[in-house]
Amino acid sequence: MTRRDLHKNKKPAQSENFFLETFKVLATAAVLSFGIRTFVAEARFIPSSSMEKTLLIDDRLIVEKIGYHFEQPQRGDVIVFKTDNIKQLQERNYKNEAFIKRIIGLPGDTVAIRQGTVYVNQKPIQEKYIAEKPNQDFGPVTVPSNSYLVMGDNRNNSYDSRYWGFVPKDDIIGRAVFRFWPPNRLGNIDPTPLYPKN
Numbered sequence: 412m413t414r415r416d417l418h419k420n421k422k423p424a425q426s427e428n429f430f431l432e433t434f435k436v437l438a439t440a441a442v443l444s445f446g447i448r449t450f451v452a453e454a455r456f457i458p459s460s461s462m463e464k465t466l467l468i469d470d471r472l473i474v475e476k477i478g479y480h481f482e483q484p485q486r487g488d489v490i491v492f493k494t495d496n497i498k499q500l501q502e503r504n505y506k507n508e509a510f511i512k513r514i515i516g517l518p519g520d521t522v523a524i525r526q527g528t529v530y531v532n533q534k535p536i537q538e539k540y541i542a543e544k545p546n547q548d549f550g551p552v553t554v555p556s557n558s559y560l561v562m563g564d565n566r567n568n569s570y571d572s573r574y575w576g577f578v579p580k581d582d583i584i585g586r587a588v589f590r591f592w593p594p595n596r597l598g599n600i601d602p603t604p605l606y607p608k609n
Contacts, residue, residue, distance in 0.1 A: 471592035516560030
Protein backbone atom coordinates (compact mmCIF):
# COMPACT_ATOMS: atom_id res chain seq x y z
CA MET A 412 0.00 0.00 0.00
CA THR A 413 1.43 3.36 -0.99
CA ARG A 414 1.47 6.52 1.10
CA ARG A 415 -1.16 7.97 -1.27
CA ASP A 416 -3.46 5.02 -0.54
CA LEU A 417 -3.09 5.62 3.20
CA HIS A 418 -3.98 9.28 2.74
CA LYS A 419 -7.06 8.35 0.70
CA ASN A 420 -8.22 5.98 3.41
CA LYS A 421 -8.03 8.67 6.10
CA LYS A 422 -10.21 11.25 4.37
CA PRO A 423 -13.60 9.60 4.92
CA ALA A 424 -12.81 9.04 8.60
CA GLN A 425 -11.79 12.67 9.02
CA SER A 426 -14.95 13.74 7.21
CA GLU A 427 -17.08 11.50 9.43
CA ASN A 428 -15.37 12.87 12.54
CA PHE A 429 -15.98 16.44 11.40
CA PHE A 430 -19.71 15.86 10.92
CA LEU A 431 -19.96 13.91 14.17
CA GLU A 432 -18.19 16.63 16.13
CA THR A 433 -20.31 19.32 14.49
CA PHE A 434 -23.46 17.41 15.40
CA LYS A 435 -22.27 17.03 19.00
CA VAL A 436 -21.53 20.75 19.30
CA LEU A 437 -24.91 21.73 17.84
CA ALA A 438 -26.78 19.20 19.97
CA THR A 439 -25.02 20.40 23.12
CA ALA A 440 -25.78 24.02 22.25
CA ALA A 441 -29.43 23.17 21.66
CA VAL A 442 -29.73 21.32 24.97
CA LEU A 443 -28.00 24.13 26.88
CA SER A 444 -30.16 26.74 25.16
CA PHE A 445 -33.32 24.80 26.00
CA GLY A 446 -32.19 24.29 29.57
CA ILE A 447 -31.29 27.93 30.11
CA ARG A 448 -34.53 29.15 28.55
CA THR A 449 -36.63 26.66 30.51
CA PHE A 450 -35.01 26.96 33.91
CA VAL A 451 -32.75 30.02 34.14
CA ALA A 452 -33.66 32.98 31.92
CA GLU A 453 -35.27 33.93 28.65
CA ALA A 454 -35.69 36.94 26.41
CA ARG A 455 -39.07 38.63 26.01
CA PHE A 456 -40.33 41.65 24.11
CA ILE A 457 -42.99 44.19 25.03
CA PRO A 458 -45.99 44.07 22.66
CA SER A 459 -48.19 46.80 24.19
CA SER A 460 -48.11 50.13 26.00
CA SER A 461 -49.53 48.81 29.29
CA MET A 462 -46.19 49.13 31.14
CA GLU A 463 -45.27 52.64 30.01
CA LYS A 464 -43.39 54.64 31.17
CA THR A 465 -41.16 51.85 32.52
CA LEU A 466 -41.29 49.61 29.44
CA LEU A 467 -42.03 50.75 25.91
CA ILE A 468 -43.36 48.82 22.92
CA ASP A 469 -40.63 46.61 21.39
CA ASP A 470 -38.31 46.81 24.41
CA ARG A 471 -36.39 43.53 24.75
CA LEU A 472 -35.94 42.11 28.24
CA ILE A 473 -34.23 39.34 30.13
CA VAL A 474 -36.60 37.49 32.47
CA GLU A 475 -34.85 35.52 35.20
CA LYS A 476 -36.68 32.38 36.24
CA ILE A 477 -34.90 30.90 39.25
CA GLY A 478 -35.03 33.65 41.89
CA TYR A 479 -38.54 32.86 43.07
CA HIS A 480 -37.49 29.31 43.93
CA PHE A 481 -35.42 30.84 46.75
CA GLU A 482 -37.33 33.97 47.73
CA GLN A 483 -40.86 35.32 47.57
CA PRO A 484 -41.98 37.87 44.97
CA GLN A 485 -41.89 41.43 46.32
CA ARG A 486 -44.10 44.45 45.84
CA GLY A 487 -42.75 46.39 42.89
CA ASP A 488 -41.35 43.39 41.00
CA VAL A 489 -42.15 43.40 37.28
CA ILE A 490 -43.22 39.85 36.49
CA VAL A 491 -44.08 37.77 33.45
CA PHE A 492 -46.86 35.25 34.07
CA LYS A 493 -48.98 32.68 32.24
CA THR A 494 -52.73 33.12 31.79
CA ASP A 495 -53.44 29.37 31.97
CA ASN A 496 -55.11 29.32 35.39
CA ILE A 497 -56.78 32.73 35.40
CA LYS A 498 -60.40 31.88 34.65
CA GLN A 499 -61.49 35.35 33.57
CA LEU A 500 -58.68 35.55 31.01
CA GLN A 501 -59.38 32.05 29.71
CA GLU A 502 -63.01 33.05 29.18
CA ARG A 503 -61.82 35.99 27.08
CA ASN A 504 -59.64 33.70 24.93
CA TYR A 505 -56.31 34.73 26.43
CA LYS A 506 -55.02 31.18 26.20
CA ASN A 507 -51.36 30.09 26.27
CA GLU A 508 -50.30 33.72 26.55
CA ALA A 509 -47.94 35.61 28.84
CA PHE A 510 -48.59 39.00 30.42
CA ILE A 511 -46.15 41.41 32.03
CA LYS A 512 -47.25 43.60 34.96
CA ARG A 513 -46.00 44.99 38.27
CA ILE A 514 -46.83 43.39 41.62
CA ILE A 515 -48.78 45.79 43.81
CA GLY A 516 -50.51 43.48 46.29
CA LEU A 517 -48.89 40.57 48.14
CA PRO A 518 -50.80 37.65 49.69
CA GLY A 519 -53.00 39.00 52.49
CA ASP A 520 -52.70 42.66 51.42
CA THR A 521 -55.79 44.84 51.03
CA VAL A 522 -55.50 47.08 47.97
CA ALA A 523 -57.65 50.04 46.93
CA ILE A 524 -57.43 53.07 44.64
CA ARG A 525 -58.97 56.34 45.78
CA GLN A 526 -58.71 59.65 43.92
CA GLY A 527 -55.69 58.60 41.90
CA THR A 528 -53.70 57.08 44.77
CA VAL A 529 -53.06 53.38 45.41
CA TYR A 530 -53.46 52.25 49.01
CA VAL A 531 -52.01 49.02 50.36
CA ASN A 532 -53.30 48.09 53.81
CA GLN A 533 -54.77 51.61 54.05
CA LYS A 534 -51.40 53.27 53.46
CA PRO A 535 -50.67 55.23 50.26
CA ILE A 536 -47.72 53.96 48.23
CA GLN A 537 -45.40 56.25 46.30
CA GLU A 538 -45.33 55.29 42.62
CA LYS A 539 -42.64 57.09 40.65
CA TYR A 540 -42.89 54.60 37.77
CA ILE A 541 -46.47 55.19 36.55
CA ALA A 542 -47.32 57.04 33.33
CA GLU A 543 -50.16 58.93 35.05
CA LYS A 544 -52.38 58.56 38.09
CA PRO A 545 -55.26 56.09 37.75
CA ASN A 546 -58.51 57.83 36.85
CA GLN A 547 -60.86 55.22 38.37
CA ASP A 548 -61.35 54.07 41.93
CA PHE A 549 -60.94 50.40 42.73
CA GLY A 550 -61.52 48.03 45.64
CA PRO A 551 -60.79 47.50 48.39
CA VAL A 552 -59.93 43.86 47.69
CA THR A 553 -57.88 41.41 49.74
CA VAL A 554 -55.28 39.31 47.91
CA PRO A 555 -55.71 35.54 48.51
CA SER A 556 -52.88 33.35 49.75
CA ASN A 557 -50.33 32.25 47.12
CA SER A 558 -51.60 34.98 44.78
CA TYR A 559 -50.64 38.50 43.71
CA LEU A 560 -52.46 41.61 42.56
CA VAL A 561 -50.75 43.18 39.55
CA MET A 562 -51.18 46.39 37.61
CA GLY A 563 -49.62 47.92 34.54
CA ASP A 564 -47.59 51.10 35.02
CA ASN A 565 -49.75 52.75 32.37
CA ARG A 566 -52.66 52.65 34.78
CA ASN A 567 -55.29 54.08 32.45
CA ASN A 568 -54.37 51.78 29.58
CA SER A 569 -53.72 48.42 31.24
CA TYR A 570 -55.80 45.25 31.39
CA ASP A 571 -54.76 43.92 34.79
CA SER A 572 -55.92 42.55 38.15
CA ARG A 573 -58.50 45.31 38.50
CA TYR A 574 -60.45 43.61 35.70
CA TRP A 575 -59.69 39.90 35.92
CA GLY A 576 -58.42 39.11 39.42
CA PHE A 577 -55.25 37.68 40.90
CA VAL A 578 -52.13 35.91 39.59
CA PRO A 579 -51.47 32.51 41.23
CA LYS A 580 -47.84 32.15 42.28
CA ASP A 581 -47.51 28.95 40.24
CA ASP A 582 -48.30 30.93 37.08
CA ILE A 583 -45.36 33.32 37.48
CA ILE A 584 -42.72 32.63 34.81
CA GLY A 585 -40.14 35.00 36.21
CA ARG A 586 -39.05 38.54 37.00
CA ALA A 587 -38.03 41.06 34.36
CA VAL A 588 -34.58 42.26 35.39
CA PHE A 589 -32.69 43.73 32.44
CA ARG A 590 -33.47 45.61 29.22
CA PHE A 591 -31.04 44.79 26.41
CA TRP A 592 -32.79 46.66 23.58
CA PRO A 593 -32.82 49.41 22.47
CA PRO A 594 -29.17 50.26 23.22
CA ASN A 595 -30.00 53.77 24.48
CA ARG A 596 -32.26 52.26 27.18
CA LEU A 597 -29.94 49.40 28.14
CA GLY A 598 -29.95 48.60 31.85
CA ASN A 599 -31.82 47.25 34.86
CA ILE A 600 -35.61 47.55 34.86
CA ASP A 601 -35.79 49.26 38.26
CA PRO A 602 -32.26 50.48 39.01
CA THR A 603 -33.16 52.09 42.36
CA PRO A 604 -35.34 50.80 45.24
CA LEU A 605 -39.01 51.54 44.67
CA TYR A 606 -40.26 51.51 48.24
CA PRO A 607 -38.68 52.43 51.57
CA LYS A 608 -37.74 49.49 53.78
CA ASN A 609 -40.12 48.98 56.71
